[in-house]
Amino acid sequence: MLKLRSSPPSPFGRKVKLAAAILGLKDRIEIEDANTADPSDSLRSQNPLGKIPALILENGDVLYDSAVIVEYLDFLAGGEKLFPAGEARFAVLRNQTLADGIMEAAILRVYEKRFKEPKYRDPAWDAYQAAKMARGLAYFEANVPAEPSTTADIDAGTLTLACALGYLDIRFGGDWRSGHPKLVAWLDAFEAAVPAFTGTKVPPAPVPDNDPALLQ
């Protein structure tokens, strides 16, 4: 068995779970929750960056980050399922990077609230990250992907975009929805095509406020 270290709200972990479902590999992966805030969790010896997801292979090797794991699962499934061949591959990778970047900016904003005492929270830093998210969402609204009908229409870029939007629903109250009607319609089509998206939903949850004990 492959072992996936992740946690239910992680958008990067969700990418991997959706990829496994789409690629028919779900039964080959057991999931072990990881706590990134716990120094005694074996995660930091598995991934020195202390980040989830991390995939433990049967020989003990560890793969990360989510982009590497998704490509590895695609390889196990025979290849070129979530990544087109040839030059078309690179636009998909670029879309994946952009959607990952939206998630990373969102998570940096979440960390400000989760880990830092209020006196350390710089409004200009929050606005700087929020602007990255806004420009990324505007790009995808203006370049909305074709609505998928089946999982065969999904690629690593659109998979990541769905997880980014899902994370904004969890942690930012879905406030992206009002300004991005094409993306809202697209995400509805994505969810209809990918039942695992529904199956990996977690309820919206406020970010725990100011627990510096987590930052160790």
Add this chain to the structure above:
Amino acid sequence: MLKLRSSPPSPFGRKVKLAAAILGLKDRIEIEDANTADPSDSLRSQNPLGKIPALILENGDVLYDSAVIVEYLDFLAGGEKLFPAGEARFAVLRNQTLADGIMEAAILRVYEKRFKEPKYRDPAWDAYQAAKMARGLAYFEANVPAEPSTTADIDAGTLTLACALGYLDIRFGGDWRSGHPKLVAWLDAFEAAVPAFTGTKVPPAPVPDNDPALLQ
């Protein structure tokens, strides 16, 4: 011509420059400096995340981040130069992610000083990022790559590791060197094998202190 948006001290930009040199593509790429702190720089319309490097293709498409660009250059050079085929590919990608992650943690620490007033700098956040760097360096010291003799021995993982160590020389006074003798010897061998590493060096430079005007 391909156009690379970057800046001389960027470790991620350096990765791309070294890849272009190793792959014999240097003459196909012109470099246009980008200022990530200038909202009027066209960078933010090219990459909504506002990050460098970004590669502008001849048809106007834009690729980012550095991992995507390096793989694209490898594709232009015929493929499988900086990435081995088959399952071996994934350890290289994982090593690239780890070295990228060391750079990202380092840059988050630099940003604390560069962008934030002292009152917003949280020592626990700095220590949290520093610990990621330390664990990553310890991993590479314990799993030091084979010393390369020629550029044919370089892969995307070792290329990224060299840029990470080079960045620590620029921005952190090379203090990683005292605790990591195997990596020091490895980097010497890397530099002897890759003349472009010397050619892309910038002098160590202190991080500009506390200029919140840059955070816009």
